[in-house]
Amino acid sequence: MRRKFVAGNWKMNGSLESANALVKALVASVGSSPAADVVICPPFIHLHSVAGLVKDSGISLGAQNLSDQEAGAYTGEVSGAMLKDVGCEYVIIGHSERRSLYGEDDALVCKKFLHARVHGLTPILCVGESLEERESGAMEAVIASQIDAVLAAAGVEALCDSVIAYEPVWAIGTGMTATPEQAQEVHAFIRSRIAAVDAAAAAKVRILYGGSANADNAATLFAQPDIDGGLIGGAALKAEDFVTICEAAA
Numbered sequence: 436m437r438r439k440f441v442a443g444n445w446k447m448n449g450s451l452e453s454a455n456a457l458v459k460a461l462v463a464s465v466g467s468s469p470a471a472d473v474v475i476c477p478p479f480i481h482l483h484s485v486a487g488l489v490k491d492s493g494i495s496l497g498a499q500n501l502s503d504q505e506a507g508a509y510t511g512e513v514s515g516a517m518l519k520d521v522g523c524e525y526v527i528i529g530h531s532e533r534r535s536l537y538g539e540d541d542a543l544v545c546k547k548f549l550h551a552r553v554h555g556l557t558p559i560l561c562v563g564e565s566l567e568e569r570e571s572g573a574m575e576a577v578i579a580s581q582i583d584a585v586l587a588a589a590g591v592e593a594l595c596d597s598v599i600a601y602e603p604v605w606a607i608g609t610g611m612t613a614t615p616e617q618a619q620e621v622h623a624f625i626r627s628r629i630a631a632v633d634a635a636a637a638a639k640v641r642i643l644y645g646g647s648a649n650a651d652n653a654a655t656l657f658a659q660p661d662i663d664g665g666l667i668g669g670a671a672l673k674a675e676d677f678v679t680i681c682e683a684a685a
């Protein structure tokens with residue numbers, strides 16, 4: 436049985452005050468031993484403060500990005516060691532906004548994936564196709580190449596030690612959620628792709644759905660056999676909605 440996993444990706448939203456208020460509300464509702472793994476990923480600048488508030492709670496801390504470099508003259512970057520030092524256990528890697536807006540390709544995604552693991556951070560590796568890719572029939576090829584890149588760079592054990600998030604680009608922040616059947620089809624495809632290398636590892640890796648998941652649709656998405664939870668954007672900014680989603684995963 437794979438334990439369900441819900442991660443909140445706060446993106447570039449909020450103030451120190453609103454971040455602290457949100458996390459206090461979550462800690463009060465989620466409690467110390469939730470039935471699913473619960474992770475929140477605030478902006479870098481709020482990590483330290485939020486880390487103090489989630490300490491001794493059932494909520495773990497993640498970052499939204501990291502550098503591929505260890506240390507040195509990389510203005511504006513944040514290393515894996517820094518994230519670990521501040522209390523992060525997870526880091527989102529290869530989010531489609533990083534891929535499309537900041538030019539992150541599979542090679543860089545793989546370097547970040549390896550860098551995260553060196554520092555004991557668990558990657559939440561995002562993959563997903565654009566609407567154009569889906570409509571032109573390239574969806575499976577796109578996702579396969581994103582998965583295969585990390586398989587080749589890090590190996591099947593490292594990939595399956597991480598968490599994978601399937602996020603169709605056309606569903607992110609658009610209100611156009613993939614149907615549970617559409618999402619399940621891709622999740623099963625990802626798992627089978629990994630199973631071709633190592634069936635036992637593929638059976639244990641958690642694959643999250645992300646893209647306009649919310650308090651209303653989470654339960655039906657999470658009921659699909661290969662959907663092991665969600666990577667939640669907009670709905671993670673409202674304590675009540677995020678708690679409902681965590682409960683749907685329990």
Ligand code: PGA
Nearest residue numbers: 607608646647667668669
């Ligand atoms: P959304 O974002 O839930 O707001 O669609 C999900 C994500 O980008 O991780």
